[in-house]
Structure formats: C-alpha cells, structure tokens
Amino acid sequence: MDWHEIGRIEDIPRRGARCIKTPAGKIGIFRTAEDQVFALEDHCPHKGGPLSQGIVHGGAVTCPLHNMVIDLETGQAMGADQGFVPTIPVRNDNGVLYIGLAASGLMAAE
Amino acid sequence: MTSKERLVIIGNGMAPGRMMDELFERAPGRYEVTVFNAEPRVNYDRIMLSPVLSGEKAYEDIIIHGDQWYADHGVTLHRGEKIVTIDRTAKTVTSDKGTVAAYDKLVIATGSNPFIIPVPGADLPGVITYRDLDDVEKMLEASRTRKRAIVIGGGLLGLEAAAGLKMQGMDVTVIHVMPTLMERQLDPAGGYLLQKAMEDRGIEVRTKANTKAIIGDGHVEGIELASGEIIPADIVVMAVGIRPNTGLAQEAGLACNRGIVVNNAMQTSDGVIFSLGECAEVDGQVYGIVAPLYEMARVLAAHLCDDTSSVFVHADTPTKLKVTGINLFSLGDFGEGDDREEIVLRDATSGVYKRLILKDNRIIGTVLFGDVADGAWFNDLKKKATDISEMRETLIFGQSYQGGAPLDPMAAVAALPDDAEICGCNGICKGKITGAITEKGLTSLDDVRAHTKASASCGTCTGLVEQLMALTLGDTYNPAAVQPMCGCTDLGHDDVRRLIKAKELKSIPAVMQELEWKSSCGCAKCRPALNYYLVCDWPDEYADDYQSRFINERVHANIQKDGTYSVVPRMWGGVTSSKELRAIADVVDKFNIPTVKCTGGQRIDMLGIKKEDLPAVWADLGKAGFVSGQAYAKGLRTVKTCVGTDWCRFGTQDSTGLGIKLEKFMWGSWTPAKVKLAVSGCPRNCAEATCKDVGVVCVDSGFEIHFAGAAGLDIKGTEVLGLVKTEEEALEYIVALTQMYREQGRYLERIYKWAKRIGYDEVRRQIMDDADKRKAYFDRFVFSQKFAQVDPWSERVSGKDKHEFRPMATIGFPEAAE
Ligand code: SRM
Ligand SMILES: Cc1cc2nc3c(=O)[nH]c(=O)nc-3n(C[C@H](O)[C@H](O)[C@H](O)COP(=O)(O)OP(=O)(O)OC[C@H]3O[C@@H](n4cnc5c(N)ncnc54)[C@H](O)[C@@H]3O)c2cc1C
Ligand code: SF4
Ligand code: FES
Numbered sequence: 001m002d003w004h005e006i007g008r009i010e011d012i013p014r015r016g017a018r019c020i021k022t023p024a025g026k027i028g029i030f031r032t033a034e035d036q037v038f039a040l041e042d043h044c045p046h047k048g049g050p051l052s053q054g055i056v057h058g059g060a061v062t063c064p065l066h067n068m069v070i071d072l073e074t075g076q077a078m079g080a081d082q083g084f085v086p087t088i089p090v091r092n093d094n095g096v097l098y099i100g101l102a103a104s105g106l107m108a109a110e
Numbered sequence: 111m112t113s114k115e116r117l118v119i120i121g122n123g124m125a126p127g128r129m130m131d132e133l134f135e136r137a138p139g140r141y142e143v144t145v146f147n148a149e150p151r152v153n154y155d156r157i158m159l160s161p162v163l164s165g166e167k168a169y170e171d172i173i174i175h176g177d178q179w180y181a182d183h184g185v186t187l188h189r190g191e192k193i194v195t196i197d198r199t200a201k202t203v204t205s206d207k208g209t210v211a212a213y214d215k216l217v218i219a220t221g222s223n224p225f226i227i228p229v230p231g232a233d234l235p236g237v238i239t240y241r242d243l244d245d246v247e248k249m250l251e252a253s254r255t256r257k258r259a260i261v262i263g264g265g266l267l268g269l270e271a272a273a274g275l276k277m278q279g280m281d282v283t284v285i286h287v288m289p290t291l292m293e294r295q296l297d298p299a300g301g302y303l304l305q306k307a308m309e310d311r312g313i314e315v316r317t318k319a320n321t322k323a324i325i326g327d328g329h330v331e332g333i334e335l336a337s338g339e340i341i342p343a344d345i346v347v348m349a350v351g352i353r354p355n356t357g358l359a360q361e362a363g364l365a366c367n368r369g370i371v372v373n374n375a376m377q378t379s380d381g382v383i384f385s386l387g388e389c390a391e392v393d394g395q396v397y398g399i400v401a402p403l404y405e406m407a408r409v410l411a412a413h414l415c416d417d418t419s420s421v422f423v424h425a426d427t428p429t430k431l432k433v434t435g436i437n438l439f440s441l442g443d444f445g446e447g448d449d450r451e452e453i454v455l456r457d458a459t460s461g462v463y464k465r466l467i468l469k470d471n472r473i474i475g476t477v478l479f480g481d482v483a484d485g486a487w488f489n490d491l492k493k494k495a496t497d498i499s500e501m502r503e504t505l506i507f508g509q510s511y512q513g514g515a516p517l518d519p520m521a522a523v524a525a526l527p528d529d530a531e532i533c534g535c536n537g538i539c540k541g542k543i544t545g546a547i548t549e550k551g552l553t554s555l556d557d558v559r560a561h562t563k564a565s566a567s568c569g570t571c572t573g574l575v576e577q578l579m580a581l582t583l584g585d586t587y588n589p590a591a592v593q594p595m596c597g598c599t600d601l602g603h604d605d606v607r608r609l610i611k612a613k614e615l616k617s618i619p620a621v622m623q624e625l626e627w628k629s630s631c632g633c634a635k636c637r638p639a640l641n642y643y644l645v646c647d648w649p650d651e652y653a654d655d656y657q658s659r660f661i662n663e664r665v666h667a668n669i670q671k672d673g674t675y676s677v678v679p680r681m682w683g684g685v686t687s688s689k690e691l692r693a694i695a696d697v698v699d700k701f702n703i704p705t706v707k708c709t710g711g712q713r714i715d716m717l718g719i720k721k722e723d724l725p726a727v728w729a730d731l732g733k734a735g736f737v738s739g740q741a742y743a744k745g746l747r748t749v750k751t752c753v754g755t756d757w758c759r760f761g762t763q764d765s766t767g768l769g770i771k772l773e774k775f776m777w778g779s780w781t782p783a784k785v786k787l788a789v790s791g792c793p794r795n796c797a798e799a800t801c802k803d804v805g806v807v808c809v810d811s812g813f814e815i816h817f818a819g820a821a822g823l824d825i826k827g828t829e830v831l832g833l834v835k836t837e838e839e840a841l842e843y844i845v846a847l848t849q850m851y852r853e854q855g856r857y858l859e860r861i862y863k864w865a866k867r868i869g870y871d872e873v874r875r876q877i878m879d880d881a882d883k884r885k886a887y888f889d890r891f892v893f894s895q896k897f898a899q900v901d902p903w904s905e906r907v908s909g910k911d912k913h914e915f916r917p918m919a920t921i922g923f924p925e926a927a928e
Binding site: 004005006007011012013014015016018019020021022023024026029032033034047048049050053054055056057058062064065067069099101 | 634637672
C-alpha cells in the first residue's frame with residue numbers, strides 16, 4: 001500500500017467533507033466534530049450519490065441524493081438500509097493527512 | 111324597538127368572562143351587556159401568565175375572548191376604563207374617563223389587589239407585583255437588561271415567578287418567611303422536596319427569612335433581612351398574597367367583610383347588584399383559584415336567567431404548581447391530629463413522595479410530589495368519603511394496584527367512575543367529557559376543550575383528558591402527541607422554536623446542550639431545521655452554519671442525479687431581455703452545458719454543470735447582472751406573473767410590475783420551506799396565483815391576496831386573505847404574512863400546512879385586522895433582509911467557501927504517479 005499526502009486536517013471543515021480525485025474514482029474525506037478523519041469511496045451504495053456532499057453528523061454522513069446514512073468508520077449503511085461503501089485508510093501525522101491506496105488499484109484504473 | 115335589560119359588569123377577569131359564556135349559552139340576546147375593564151385589554155387566561163413569563167407561551171396564546179367574540183355577542187367593552195363610582199340611586203356607574211353607563215343589573219368583579227408588605231422602600235422603582243400582563247412585561251423587560259432578581263414569597267405565585275425569571279436568564283433568590291415553601295398547600299416533607307427541585311434549577315431559596323427593608327437609591331438595589339444581611343438585586347418581585355378588591359363596593363355602601371358579602375346566589379346587599387370572583391365573599395370564604403370562581407359564574411348566570419335552583423356550595427380544590435418539570439398535587443387538610451392517621455410513601459431515588467391523611471378510614475388530605483398520576487383518584491375517594499379499609503395496604507400505590515388490575519395508566523383512567531373530577535379548574539367530571547366525545551363526535555383535544563372546557567384553563571389535566579379520548583375513541587383517536595423533531599430529541603418543532611426564543615439560544619451547540627440533545631452533534635434532519643430557526647430568530651447575531659445546510663443551499667445550485675449541478679438565475683417576474691438571453695447563450699456555449707430548459711417557474715435552467723465550473727459560470731452570469739434564482743432554497747423561489755395592464759386587454763393592474771416588486775423585496779429570505787408567489791392581472795388568472803403559497807389576483811378595485819395554495823404533492827386552491835387597495839398595501843400584507851410563517855412554521859412545512867394547523871382565521875386576524883401586528887411582522891422581515899439579501903453567487907465568485915468547489919487533492923494520475 002502507498003501512502004499519499006492529501007493536505008492538512010484544517011483543509012476540511014469540521015462536520016464536513018472534501019473530495020479527492022484519483023484515476024479509480026473520487027474519494028470522500030470526512031472530518032467529524034471531534035476531529036476524527038475518515039475516507040470512503042465517494043459513491044453511495046444506493047445510486048452512486050456523492051457522499052462528500054452530504055451532511056456529516058456524529059460518525060456518519062447522510063447521502064445528499066436520497067438520505068441514506070453511512071457509518072464513516074465501517075462504510076456500512078445504518079438503520080434499516082442495506083449497503084456498503086469501501087473505506088480507505090487514513091493517517092493523521094500532526095495534522096498532515098495521508099490516505100493509503102493499493103498501488104495496483106491505481107494502476108488498474110489507468 | 112323592545113329595549114333589552116341592561117347588564118353592566120365591572121372588571122373583565124376570568125370570573126365574569128366565564129359568567130358571560132354561561133349566560134350567552136343560556137339566554138343569548140337577553141341582556142345588553144357593557145363591560146368596563148381597568149386593564150386595557152380583552153379577557154385572557156390570567157392563570158397562564160407564568161408560561162408567558164417563562165417564554166413558553168405568548169400573550170396571543172392565552173386570550174380567552176378575542177375582539178371578534180365581543181363583536182359576535184354584541185358586548186360593549188370599555189378597555190382601560192376604571193369605574194370610580196357606583197350611584198345606586200340613579201343606577202349608573204361612572205368611569206375615570208367620564209363614561210357613564212346605566213344598569214338594570216350590575217355585576218362587580220374587581221378581583222384582588224396584590225398585597226405589598228409595608229416595609230421601607232416598597233415603593234422604589236424595580237419593585238414589581240405579579241398580577242397582570244403589565245407586571246409580566248415589566249419582569250421581561252427587566253430580565254433583558256438586569257441580572258439579579260429577588261422574589262419575596264414562596265407560595266404558588268412566587269415560585270412560578272421565580273421559575274419564569276430563571277428561564278429568562280436571571281439569577282433568582284426566593285425569600286420566604288416560613289420554614290418551608292408553599293406551607294399552606296404542602297406538608298414540610300413536600301415543601302422540602304419542592305425546595306430541592308427549585309434549587310436544582312439554580313434558584314436560591316431562603317426560608318425563615320424576614321424582609322426588613324428594600325434598599326436602593328432611586329431604584330431597587332437589594333433587600334435587607336431582619337438578620338441584617340443584605341442581598342443585592344436589580345428587581346424585587348413581591349408575591350406575598352392578595353387582598354380582595356372591595357374599595358368600590360364599600361364606597362357604594364354595600365356590605366363588605368374580607369370580600370364583598372354575597373349570598374349563595376351571588377347577590378350583594380343590594381338586590382340588583384351581584385358580585386363574583388376573588389372580590390366576593392360567600393359563607394365567610396374568599397377564594398384565590400379559578401375552580402370556585404367558575405362555580406360562582408355558573409350560579410350567577412343561572413340567576414340572571416331567573417333560574418333560582420342553582421346555589422353556590424364550597425368544595426375543596428386541588429392545588430397544582432405550573433412549573434414545567436415539577437409535579438405537585440395537594441388537596442384538603444393535611445395537618446396532624448390525634449384522630450388522624452397517615453400513609454406515606456417515599457422513593458428518594460426517583461424523587462417521589464406521597465402522603466395520604468386519613469380520618470375514620472376516609473381520605474381527608476393528599477400531598478403528592480413527583481408522581482401525581484393518582485391525584486384524580488384520591489380526590490374522588492375524598493369527595494365521596496369512600497371507606498378505604500379494604501384497600502388500605504395498597505392504597506398509597508394508587509389505583510392501578512387495586513383489584514389486581516394491571517399497572518397500566520389507561521386501566522386506571524378506565525376504572526374511574528363517571529363522576530370523578532378530571533378538570534379541577536372547570537369542575538368537569540369524566541362522564542361529561544366522555545359523553546361530549548360520543549354525542550358530539552369530538553376527535554381532537556381542541557374540540558374537547560372547546561365543548562367541555564376540560565383542560566382549557568391551567569392545562570395540568572391534559573394527559574388525563576387525552577387518555578379519556580383514547581379510551582372513548584379507541585384506535586380512531588390519533589393523539590396530538592408531539593412528534594419529536596427526530597431521533598436526537600423528544601421535543602417537537604414547536605417546543606424547540608419556543609425554547610430557542612425563551613432561553614435565547616443562539617448557536618446549534620447551545621440548543622443541543624440546553625435542550626439535552628441525545629446525540630453528540632445532531633443528524634441530517636435536525637441540524638438544517640435548527641440552523642433555519644436560528645437564522646430566522648437571530649438574523650443579526652447568528653452565524654449561519656453551512657455544515658448544517660443541505661448541499662444545494664451550501665453550494666447555491668441544485669445537485670442532480672449524476673452529481674452535477676443545475677443553475678437557475680433570477681428572471682424577475684419572468685421578464686427577460688435579449689441581453690440576458692445572449693449572456694445565457696454564451697455561458698451555455700463556453701461551459702458546454704448539456705441542457706437548457708424553461709422551468710415551471712418562468713425562468714431558465716441550465717443543467718449538468720460540473721461543480722468545479724460553478725464559480726466561473728456565476729462570474730459570467732453576474733457580469734450580465736444575474737443573481738441566484740435560489741431554485742434550491744428553503745426560501746423565496748419564483749414570483750410568476752402575467753402581462754397585466756402592460757399588454758393584456760383584460761388586465762386590471764400592473765401584475766408584472768407588482769410581481770417584480772415582490773420578488774425584489776423578498777428575494778434572499780430564508781423560510782421554513784420554499785415559498786412561491788404569483789400575481790395575475792385579472793381573475794382569468796394566467797399566472798396560476800390561486801395554487802401558490804401566496805398569490806395575488808388583481809381586480810378593478812385593487813388586489814385580492816390569496817394564501818395557502820398547493821400544487822405539488824398536494825393540490826389545494828388558495829384561501830382568500832383579503833382585498834387591499836394599493837400595491838404598497840399588497841406588499842406590506844404579503845411580507846407580514848410571510849414573516850408570520852417564518853416565525854411559526856416548522857421546518858419543511860409549506861405555508862398551506864402551517865396555515866391549516868394554526869387556522870386560516872387566525873392568519874386573517876393577525877394580518878388583516880391587527881395593524882400593529884402586521885407592522886411588527888413587516889418590520890422584522892425588513893430587518894432580517896439586511897442580512898439575507900446578499901447574492902450568494904457573487905460572494906462565491908469573490909472567493910467565499912473556495913474549498914467547496916475544488917477537490918482537496920488529485921492523486922495517482924499519470925503525471926503525479928511515479
Ligand atoms: C426545475 C423545475 C422543473 C422544471 O423543469 O420546470 C423543478 C425541479 C425540481 N423540483 Fe419542483 N421544479 C420546478 C417547479 C415546480 C413546480 C411548479 C412551479 O413552481 O410553478 C412545483 C409545484 C408547485 C409547488 O411548489 O408545490 C414543484 C413542486 C416540487 C415539489 C413538491 C413540493 C410540495 O411540497 O408539494 C418538490 C419536492 C420537494 O420540494 O420536496 C420539488 C422538487 C424539485 C427538485 C428540487 C427535486 C430535487 O430535490 O432535486 C427539482 C430540482 C431540479 C433542478 O435541479 O433544477 N418540486 N416544482 C422547476 C423549477 C422552478 C423554478 O424556476 O424554480
Ligand atoms: C400568575 C398567576 C398564576 C395563577 N395561577 C393559578 C392557577 O394555576 N390555578 C388557579 O386556579 N388560579 C390561578 N391564579 C388565580 C386566578 O388567576 C384568579 O383567581 C382569577 O383570575 C381571578 O379572577 P377574577 O375575575 O376574580 O379577577 P381578575 O382576573 O383579577 O380580574 C379583575 C379585573 O377587574 C379589573 N378591575 C378592577 N377594578 C376595576 C374597576 N374599578 N373598574 C374596572 N375594572 C376593574 C382589573 O383590572 C382586572 O382586570 C393565578 C393568578 C396569577 C396572577
Ligand atoms: S417533477 Fe420535479 S422532482 Fe419530479 S422528476 Fe420532474 S423535476 Fe424532478
Ligand atoms: S444515492 Fe445515496 S441515498 Fe440514493
């Protein structure tokens with residue numbers, strides 16, 4: 001796995017998200033009220049909604065298209081919904097953020 | 111012309127108010143009624159002043175008889191006129207403003223005066239009594255600018271005042287001369303628990319404290335106790351008791367004792383003069399709560415209709431304290447004595463205390479604290495003098511423990527006999543309520559209140575009444591139980607809105623902390639709602655929380671199914687020009703926008719724009735003079751118009767011009783849900799004004815304003831608000847209506863749902879009939895527009911929220927990859 005530096009934690013609003021572009025698709029990167037940072041594929045299991053545009057609350061995000069709620073830590077849909085979004089490892093070194101991507105995953109997409 | 115008998119009433123308090131209700135029901139039109147009220151207002155529910163003080167209710171909510179009621183019943187009300195003399199020979203009364211009214215029958219209902227302890231300084235500014243709305247307003251005013259309050263008196267009124275002032279954010283100390291609070295209604299154990307409950311809310315309580323003087327130079331600065339101790343304060347509320355207001359009757363030579371002496375038909379020593387309410391004394395007793403006063407009202411109305419069978423009989427009434435969260439019930443005699451026994455239950459962990467006082471195996475007194483559910487049942491056993499020896503062992507556990515019945519509150523209510531009293535204030539028993547429900551087909555709590563008055567006064571029996579409704583109606587009863595906003599709270603939207611104002615909560619974390627949110631930072635349902643309420647209530651102070659806004663309102667465009675966005679510029683009133691169209695065409699070409707469409711709202715939508723391109727698209731549109739059409743906002747959307755007098759051969763007014771004026775005045779304002787307007791130039795209604803949130807249909811004589819239409823998920827024609835003559839008026843009325851909705855609507859509730867919920871007439875009353883109200887709504891809207899009318903697109907073109915439109919990083923693409 002390769003670690004890629006993506007910026008600093010302050011670049012993401014608290015209870016907010018940004019997105020990262022990769023050849024394999026977009027990744028949503030989320031910051032909670034307590035400054036935990038999570039990353040998910042930016043693609044809702046329901047109909048592909050961009051999760052990074054949703055409202056972040058507690059450790060979850062609500063999809064902007066049809067309100068599915070996704071657990072940021074596990075990528076699982078919460079409540080009565082079914083579904084799963086792949087999660088992406090994040091490292092926080094004194095405020096500098098890195099995400100871990102399988103090198104092969106990137107190559108494959110090219 | 112047959113002349114009616116003239117009935118003059120002095121005082122417009124709760125007792126004569128109820129008397130008139132009874133009178134008009136029995137004999138509508140028999141009397142020509144004239145009422146004089148020293149207070150400059152209609153009849154309102156004095157009991158509910160404490161919720162007004164605490165911010166839980168507004169004055170409008172507690173009006174019993176509005177202006178319309180007086181008009182409907184032909185009652186002449188002289189407000190703000192105090193009667194200064196009664197001339198019994200001439201049979202006239204004269205007011206301080208010189209109005210003279212002749213009577214055939216006279217009713218004196220002057221209530222009581224608050225008692226002021228005669229200590230030095232009692233007349234200083236800042237010493238406030240607690241009796242009427244003016245007093246409440248004085249206290250509210252003080253709470254805005256001053257910090258510390260002292261309440262003298264630890265009885266019902268004093269404690270309610272203390273709790274209210276505390277909720278308004280003041281530091282409050284209660285000074286009580288006796289060792290325990292509410293000693294006339296509560297035993298020492300109950301008084302102790304009550305004191306703890308008050309202290310738990312941050313109110314300081316000093317018992318056995320005797321006030322020696324109120325000190326201050328020109329204004330209250332504190333009080334001095336008999337012990338010499340000085341407690342600083344900015345206001346002192348004096349709530350130490352009341353004195354029947356008998357002065358006028360005494361001067362007129364009527365027999366007076368503590369109160370105005372009446373017989374059990376409410377007749378004074380002068381046969382055509384009657385008295386009722388707190389000023390009247392029957393059988394040596396005067397009263398200070400409404401239940402017996404309402405009984406007097408019933409008796410007097412009967413006698414005024416020549417029904418002499420009805421007589422006033424004394425009955426004990428339970429006392430309840432109206433401080434949200436403190437449950438207390440006390441009834442009858444709880445003094446100790448050799449011939450008495452008692453049963454006590456204490457549960458310290460849950461803060462419950464119950465005590466029954468028995469004499470000869472019969473209940474003579476009850477004190478309940480914490481859990482008051484069985485109050486009605488104990489009251490019934492006492493009233494009927496039921497021998498309780500059979501159930502003695504389990505009596506204190508309440509009704510649901512008796513006869514092996516399950517522990518179910520519904521079963522307990524079901525088991526109450528028909529004559530068990532449910533509503534103490536109005537003396538309404540169970541049978542009367544269930545009877546009204548079945549006979550009159552009542553299905554809502556409001557109906558039951560309207561028809562029986564049960565739970566319509568102090569409201570503490572609302573739960574019981576609802577249980578009765580559920581029992582009587584079975585599954586068809588849909589309780590008005592408050593629907594919580596979301597899983598993060600048990601509070602409904604209305605409570606949250608009210609408490610935001612009352613507690614002056616000005617940020618989302620403050621709301622969540624103070625209202626005990628169950629989640630750490632809310633959810634996607636409550637956060638946008640709270641954000642709106644705060645934007646609406648504190649337009650100048652609140653910092654909009656973008657992270658609590660739905661994506662469309664955050665990036666000021668509409669998200670589409672593929673994650674791209676659509677952009678709709680304002681096209682004022684649906685009117686455009688070649689220049690504007692050319693600018694749109696250029697933008698479409700430059701950014702390769704796949705779809706351009708005319709919307710249902712008379713403007714142009716550009717769909718399929720990439721998020722990153724939004725600021726550049728707006729920059730180009732902005733150069734051509736466009737601002738955001740807010741096609742995404744819970745706010746003002748479009749104002750559709752037709753061509754009106756400009757072109758149309760039927761047009762009666764400049765509908766296009768008015769539409770544009772409205773849109774220019776109102777754009778940018780946030781509302782509970784979207785708001786769409788339309789103005790049609792004549793009743794042919796080409797702009798479809800009669801299905802909009804607010805619509806105007808122009809006619810020769812002016813502008814007919816409509817509201818509460820729907821043509822989306824529901825279809826509903828509008829209601830007529832009223833006809834106005836000028837464009838300026840049309841604008842003022844529409845803006846005022848919108849502001850009323852902004853302040854009262856629940857988040858995502860369109861105008862038609864809100865108006866139905868609060869009543870179309872209520873909207874008409876506040877907007878059409880009440881010029882002061884209308885003006886105040888209008889002014890508040892204008893004030894909030896100062897902060898809202900900023901084009902979000904140009905803000906973003908100049909760099910605001912840059913991060914929203916750019917990816918945080920781009921990685922793994924060939925040039926970046928090793
Ligand atoms: C663009 C437009 C359709 C069109 O191509 O003409 C449209 C498009 C959408 N409408 Fe609409 N409505 C459009 C006119 C209407 C009208 C007709 C009108 O305004 O005269 C109505 C019926 C009147 C009304 O407002 O109720 C209408 C009733 C709705 C509703 C049902 C609302 C309701 O409470 O009944 C929704 C759903 C909602 O708001 O929850 C909705 C929701 C939507 C949304 C926002 C759906 C969504 O959440 O993404 C669509 C956004 C598309 C976009 O990105 O632009 N749209 N929508 C129209 C934009 C008008 C404008 O210029 O701003
Ligand atoms: C804060 C508060 C809380 C209360 N809580 C409860 C409760 O929970 N339960 C309960 O049962 N009771 C409660 N009460 C008591 C209850 O409100 C009164 O018992 C009831 O309102 C008395 O009604 P009334 O008509 O006799 O007098 P009032 O309602 O006092 O009306 C008298 C009216 O007469 C007017 N008036 C006086 N003199 C003249 C004159 N010369 N000419 C013209 N007008 C005159 C006065 O301005 C006043 O408006 C409470 C009272 C207060 C102040
Ligand atoms: S009617 Fe409105 S919400 Fe439905 S598909 Fe058309 S634009 Fe979308
Ligand atoms: S695409 Fe996310 S909920 Fe439908």
